[in-house]
Amino acid sequence: MADLPPLRDVINRHGLFASKALGQNFLFDEQLLDRIAAIPGKLKGEQVLEVGPGPGGLTRALLRAGAQVTAIEMDRRCLPALAELAEAFPGQLRVIEGDATKVDHGLEGPYHVVANLPYNVGTALFVGWLSGEGWPPQWASLTLMFQLEVAQRIIAEAGSDAYGRLAVLAQWRSNAKIAMKVHRSAFTPPPKVMSAVVHVTPAAMPDGVSARMLERVTEAAFGQRRKMLRQSLKGLPGALEALESLGIDPARRAETLSVAEFVSLARALTA
Numbered sequence: 001m002a003d004l005p006p007l008r009d010v011i012n013r014h015g016l017f018a019s020k021a022l023g024q025n026f027l028f029d030e031q032l033l034d035r036i037a038a039i040p041g042k043l044k045g046e047q048v049l050e051v052g053p054g055p056g057g058l059t060r061a062l063l064r065a066g067a068q069v070t071a072i073e074m075d076r077r078c079l080p081a082l083a084e085l086a087e088a089f090p091g092q093l094r095v096i097e098g099d100a101t102k103v104d105h106g107l108e109g110p111y112h113v114v115a116n117l118p119y120n121v122g123t124a125l126f127v128g129w130l131s132g133e134g135w136p137p138q139w140a141s142l143t144l145m146f147q148l149e150v151a152q153r154i155i156a157e158a159g160s161d162a163y164g165r166l167a168v169l170a171q172w173r174s175n176a177k178i179a180m181k182v183h184r185s186a187f188t189p190p191p192k193v194m195s196a197v198v199h200v201t202p203a204a205m206p207d208g209v210s211a212r213m214l215e216r217v218t219e220a221a222f223g224q225r226r227k228m229l230r231q232s233l234k235g236l237p238g239a240l241e242a243l244e245s246l247g248i249d250p251a252r253r254a255e256t257l258s259v260a261e262f263v264s265l266a267r268a269l270t271a
């Protein structure tokens with residue numbers, strides 16, 4: 001196994017002071033990084049897409065686990081440090097410079113996605129990975145660091161304050177769980193809030209439901225989450241009739257509907 005310098009030395013040698021604009025909070029604890037890299041399961045010979053490798057802490061953990069890593073990083077300053085890693089693990093690391101929300105990684109499935117990203121980029125990519133009619137997806141699993149509050153919204157159950165569009169999106173055809181909570185002090189610099197790693201695997205897509213229709217229903221329902229469904233779904237043709245035929249009380253509010261009830265509603269409205 002390659003003998004690597006401590007991450008703090010890499011940062012200092014390459015002048016990688018954390019940029020706030022790029023949402024950089026680095027992880028240096030190699031044991032913690034190995035634990036995160038173990039969440040997707042055995043990675044020996046598996047393809048991994050890492051988004052936002054930065055100085056490469058999580059990247060080296062993935063490489064140690066034997067993964068074939070494609071890493072997308074938009075901060076050019078990190079590229080020399082990543083090139084050193086590519087040299088230390090010959091043939092295992094491909095680095096793409098660019099914005100992960102725009103760049104084409106060219107991977108063909110199955111691949112695992114692993115990322116410790118700024119909150120806004122992470123959520124946008126997460127929604128993209130879970131959306132669309134094509135299912136099962138090319139990815140075999142998602143292992144993503146989020147603010148704890150966002151992680152709780154992803155795994156939330158009906159009836160809780162955290163329950164909303166993100167929970168339905170994450171749960172209607174995938175299994176999502178919090179794999180690990182990470183204390184803010186684990187990061188350099190420490191962010192203001194706690195974090196958690198969310199692990200998602202695809203599940204079977206329910207029959208007869210269009211993803212787009214499910215999105216329209218949840219958008220309308222949670223767009224006015226304090227209102228009764230008869231009000232919030234009024235603008236969706238056929239929705240009130242569908243509620244009645246499914247025996248869902250139109251006086252209920254969006255946050256009380258289970259994921260399965262949202263799926264039934266979307267199915268009834270899918271032509």
Ligand SMILES: C[S@@+](CC[C@H](N)C(=O)[O-])C[C@H]1O[C@@H](n2cnc3c(N)ncnc32)[C@H](O)[C@@H]1O
Nearest residue numbers: 022024025026027052053054074075099100116
């Ligand atoms: C929170 S840091 C994590 C760095 C490293 N993975 C770690 O765990 O220490 C986020 C990284 O994502 C990169 N990044 C931010 N936005 C990005 C984007 N749109 N596309 C690719 N990388 C991005 C940042 O430059 C930074 O290196």
